[in-house]
Amino acid sequence: QSVLTQPPSASGTPGQRVTISCSGSSSNIGGNYVYWYQQFPGTAPKLLIYENNQRPSGVPDRFSGSKSGTSASLAISGLRSEDEADYYCAAWDDSLSGPYVFGTGTKVTVL
Amino acid sequence: QVQLQESGPGLVKPSQTLSLTCTVSGGSISRGTYYWSWIRQPAGKGLEWIGRIHATGNTNYNPSLESRVTVSVETSKNQFSLNMRSVTAADTAIYFCARDQGLVSPHFDSWGHGTLVTVSS
Numbered sequence: 001q002s003v004l005t006q007p008p009s010a011s012g013t014p015g016q017r018v019t020i021s022c023s024g025s026s027s028n029i030g031g032n033y034v035y036w037y038q039q040f041p042g043t044a045p046k047l048l049i050y051e052n053n054q055r056p057s058g059v060p061d062r063f064s065g066s067k068s069g070t071s072a073s074l075a076i077s078g079l080r081s082e083d084e085a086d087y088y089c090a091a092w093d094d095s096l097s098g099p100y101v102f103g104t105g106t107k108v109t110v111l
Numbered sequence: 112q113v114q115l116q117e118s119g120p121g122l123v124k125p126s127q128t129l130s131l132t133c134t135v136s137g138g139s140i141s142r143g144t145y146y147w148s149w150i151r152q153p154a155g156k157g158l159e160w161i162g163r164i165h166a167t168g169n170t171n172y173n174p175s176l177e178s179r180v181t182v183s184v185e186t187s188k189n190q191f192s193l194n195m196r197s198v199t200a201a202d203t204a205i206y207f208c209a210r211d212q213g214l215v216s217p218h219f220d221s222w223g224h225g226t227l228v229t230v231s232s
Binding site: 043 | 163
C-alpha cells in the first residue's frame with residue numbers, strides 16, 4: 001500500500017558511502033517535506049532526517065538527506081557496522097493516499 | 112524529554128474492537144501544536160500511519176482505515192487512545208504511539224516502545 005518506493009536492500013563495506021532512494025509523486029514528495037527514520041530490530045523507529053535535509057540533535061553528520069522533484073535520497077557516508085538497520089522515508093500526502101505515507105523500507109547491510 | 116507508553120490487550124478476537132491507550136509523560140499533551148499519532152507495523156513489514164489527534168480534538172485518518180478507526184484524547188489524564196473496530200488477522204501488528212510535530216512539518220520525534228496486538232480466536 002506504500003506510495004513511496006524504496007529499494008528493498010542496500011549494502012556497503014565499512015567506510016563506504018551508501019545511498020538510499022525514495023520515489024514518490026507530486027502529491028507527496030513533490031510538494032512536501034521528506035523525513036527519514038532509522039529502525040533497529042525490535043525497537044521503535046527513530047527520526048533521522050526532517051524537512052528534507054535537517055538532522056535532529058545527536059544524529060551524526062554522516063547521515064544526510066536531499067530532495068529533487070518527486071524523489072529523495074538518504075546518504076550514509078563513512079558506513080559503520082552500527083548503521084545496519086532498516087530505513088524508511090516518509091512524507092505528507094495531499095491526495096487520497098494520505099495524509100501521511102511511509103516508504104517501503106530499505107534494509108542496509110554492512111558487509 | 113517526553114515519553115510515551117502504549118497499553119492495552121495483546122490479544123483480540125476477530126470482529127471485535129482493538130483498544131489501545133498511549134500515556135504521555137514528561138510534558139503536557141495539550142501543549143503547543145503537537146499532534147499525537149498511531150502507527151503500526153506487521154511483523155517483518157513496513158510502517159503504516161493510522162491516524163492522529165490534536166488536544167483540541169481535531170483528527171486526521173488514513174483513508175484506508177478511516178471507516179474502522181477512532182482516535183480520541185483525554186487531556187486530564189495526558190492520554191490518547193485508538194479504537195479499531197471489526198478487526199481481522201490482517202490487523203495483527205506492533206502498534207506504536209508517537210508525538211507528531213504538527214501541521215507545518217509533520218514528523219514523529221518521540222515514539223513509544225510499541226505493543227504487539229494479535230488478532231486471533
